Amino acid sequence: MKLTLAEAEQIVDAAMKGGQSIGKAFSIAVVDAGGFPLLVKRSDGARPLTPSIALAKAYTAAVMERPTRMLHDWANSNPGFFAQLSTMGTHPIVATEGGVTIKRDGEILGGLGISGGTAAEDQQVCDEVLGALGYQLEFPAWAGAKQAGEANRG
Amino acid sequence: MKLTLAEAEQIVDAAMKGGQSIGKAFSIAVVDAGGFPLLVKRSDGARPLTPSIALAKAYTAAVMERPTRMLHDWANSNPGFFAQLSTMGTHPIVATEGGVTIKRDGEILGGLGISGGTAAEDQQVCDEVLGALGYQLEFPAWAGAKQAGEANRG
Amino acid sequence: MKLTLAEAEQIVDAAMKGGQSIGKAFSIAVVDAGGFPLLVKRSDGARPLTPSIALAKAYTAAVMERPTRMLHDWANSNPGFFAQLSTMGTHPIVATEGGVTIKRDGEILGGLGISGGTAAEDQQVCDEVLGALGYQLEFPAWAGAKQAGEANRG
Amino acid sequence: MKLTLAEAEQIVDAAMKGGQSIGKAFSIAVVDAGGFPLLVKRSDGARPLTPSIALAKAYTAAVMERPTRMLHDWANSNPGFFAQLSTMGTHPIVATEGGVTIKRDGEILGGLGISGGTAAEDQQVCDEVLGALGYQLEFPAWAGAKQAGEANRG
Numbered sequence: 001m002k003l004t005l006a007e008a009e010q011i012v013d014a015a016m017k018g019g020q021s022i023g024k025a026f027s028i029a030v031v032d033a034g035g036f037p038l039l040v041k042r043s044d045g046a047r048p049l050t051p052s053i054a055l056a057k058a059y060t061a062a063v064m065e066r067p068t069r070m071l072h073d074w075a076n077s078n079p080g081f082f083a084q085l086s087t088m089g090t091h092p093i094v095a096t097e098g099g100v101t102i103k104r105d106g107e108i109l110g111g112l113g114i115s116g117g118t119a120a121e122d123q124q125v126c127d128e129v130l131g132a133l134g135y136q137l138e139f140p141a142w143a144g145a146k147q148a149g150e151a152n153r154g
Numbered sequence: 155m156k157l158t159l160a161e162a163e164q165i166v167d168a169a170m171k172g173g174q175s176i177g178k179a180f181s182i183a184v185v186d187a188g189g190f191p192l193l194v195k196r197s198d199g200a201r202p203l204t205p206s207i208a209l210a211k212a213y214t215a216a217v218m219e220r221p222t223r224m225l226h227d228w229a230n231s232n233p234g235f236f237a238q239l240s241t242m243g244t245h246p247i248v249a250t251e252g253g254v255t256i257k258r259d260g261e262i263l264g265g266l267g268i269s270g271g272t273a274a275e276d277q278q279v280c281d282e283v284l285g286a287l288g289y290q291l292e293f294p295a296w297a298g299a300k301q302a303g304e305a306n307r308g
Numbered sequence: 309m310k311l312t313l314a315e316a317e318q319i320v321d322a323a324m325k326g327g328q329s330i331g332k333a334f335s336i337a338v339v340d341a342g343g344f345p346l347l348v349k350r351s352d353g354a355r356p357l358t359p360s361i362a363l364a365k366a367y368t369a370a371v372m373e374r375p376t377r378m379l380h381d382w383a384n385s386n387p388g389f390f391a392q393l394s395t396m397g398t399h400p401i402v403a404t405e406g407g408v409t410i411k412r413d414g415e416i417l418g419g420l421g422i423s424g425g426t427a428a429e430d431q432q433v434c435d436e437v438l439g440a441l442g443y444q445l446e447f448p449a450w451a452g453a454k455q456a457g458e459a460n461r462g
Numbered sequence: 463m464k465l466t467l468a469e470a471e472q473i474v475d476a477a478m479k480g481g482q483s484i485g486k487a488f489s490i491a492v493v494d495a496g497g498f499p500l501l502v503k504r505s506d507g508a509r510p511l512t513p514s515i516a517l518a519k520a521y522t523a524a525v526m527e528r529p530t531r532m533l534h535d536w537a538n539s540n541p542g543f544f545a546q547l548s549t550m551g552t553h554p555i556v557a558t559e560g561g562v563t564i565k566r567d568g569e570i571l572g573g574l575g576i577s578g579g580t581a582a583e584d585q586q587v588c589d590e591v592l593g594a595l596g597y598q599l600e601f602p603a604w605a606g607a608k609q610a611g612e613a614n615r616g
Contacts, residue, residue, distance in 0.1 A: 188342020
């Protein structure tokens with residue numbers, strides 16, 4: 001099952017409204033399961049680099065199959081290695097708020113990335129929008145993070 | 155004067171319809187005068203890399219201030235040098251059909267890039283869409299190209 | 309509205325005098341709103357890499373639309389992510405003193421970067437020069453920074 | 463002996479006038495013997511990428527110690543190898559018109575790069591400006607070029 005452009009439009013429109021409701025100019029990206037863009041949109045007033053940031057968040061959420069904030073522990077436990085992940089894909093692998101995997105019926109369909117608000121705002125709108133549209137927001141803990149930490153400590 | 159998201163939407167919608175009317179699944183990108191994305195959209199059925207191709211065309215048309223097809227002679231006359239331009243910007247500088255500078259009242263506002271059809275189709279839809287929306291499609295000849303060719307031949 | 313070369317010359321000349329008045333050999337860069345150079349100048353005695361440092365500061369101030377020192381909190385709260393921003397543009401995105409956005413009538417026109425003095429000196433001359441020439445030096449707080457820090461600490 | 467900023471200003475001013483006299487908006491760069499910028503200036507109306515192009519030409523002319531057009535034969539005889547040179551320095555090594563080594567009393571002082579005119583115009587202004595200011599314009603033939611060609615043919 002593939003995410004359609006119509007579904008991507010629906011997600012981005014809802015996220016755009018979410019940004020407007022809190023007075024933030026968002027850039028928003030939706031990518032498919034392979035991390036390739038379906039839709040990238042920059043609001044008037046959003047900074048020039050925000051579309052690229054949103055895209056990196058969406059890409060990470062899709063190809064890591066986890067929301068970007070779930071990568072914090074891993075990134076913190078082994079920052080050098082984590083930075084090297086970014087050379088392995090098309091966009092940086094980012095550990096931050098505002099990127100959420102798009103999942104339905106247990107299948108990874110892609111990623112949503114938002115940039116332009118605070119970290120908490122970017123994250124909240126991602127969650128609200130995907131939740132309201134019926135996508136799944138439960139993801140298994142990132143088991144690798146702790147183990148990487150243990151290895152480093154060991 | 156800045157291109158607004160509403161204007162970018164209008165351009166992309168028209169280009170999307172142009173693709174549908176000829177049965178081609180387009181990816182379409184609009185960037186601002188600095189080459190930063192305003193809107194990137196991939197039709198259902200368009201190949202994964204086409205948004206990046208459309209973005210490179212739009213970027214080139216914006217920052218070189220000429221439609222991408224006007225760079226053919228230059229690229230052909232000194233392909234090694236032309237390839238090196240791509241290291242100087244954020245996206246590749248491409249010499250091909252399907253990227254047109256967005257210009258109004260003599261001012262460069264950004265670039266439109268289309269990927270997914272034949273070279274001729276990508277180009278035709280760019281020109282038709284921008285012409286129908288009142289943007290200017292006349293650009294001075296790229297004087298450097300021919301003479302670079304001559305110098306290389308000389 | 310575009311920053312002209314004459315305006316860039318005026319800014320750089322004033323900054324150069326500012327450096328001379330405190331006995332520091334400055335490199336100074338001015339870029340347009342898209343981050344592309346208008347003028348880069350290295351004083352006699354300024355170190356070889358200082359023009360590139362000044363350019364990165366000017367670029368950051370232009371495309372992030374905030375003085376570079378306003379990015380400190382963000383960079384500190386998530387250094388890995390912040391470092392990845394540099395892959396998204398043409399020059400590094402730097403969080404340091406000595407880069408100030410060039411703004412007039414509420415519009416972002418570009419960025420000024422100074423390198424060669426202490427952090428405080430670079431910053432002070434940026435502010436004095438732009439203030440004396442009538443550019444605006446008020447920028448909204450970078451809301452994202454603190455909250456990103458909180459999220460990381462949380 | 464080092465090129466001073468005053469000397470770089472003198473060269474760039476003369477080149478700017480040369481561009482104006484033929485109605486071309488030039489970007490002009492002067493670098494020192496190590497290839498580091500002394501002065502980069504973009505005329506109003508010059509395209510955004512032209513300062514980077516001028517800088518690459520000046521860099522090449524300085525660190526290769528020959529005008530950039532003298533590298534044509536080498537680039538043509540072994541384009542793959544020539545392209546790899548660009549990974550060895552800070553800016554691309556370019557084989558094209560418009561970059562001339564700055565030499566006085568037999569000593570290499572730096573490089574001048576011009577972008578924005580035709581290849582012939584960029585070159586002519588470089589030569590005229592440096593000649594009028596008393597710099598030396600004689601350079602030994604690039605012996606490597608032929609040998610590279612021979613090696614390829616052999």
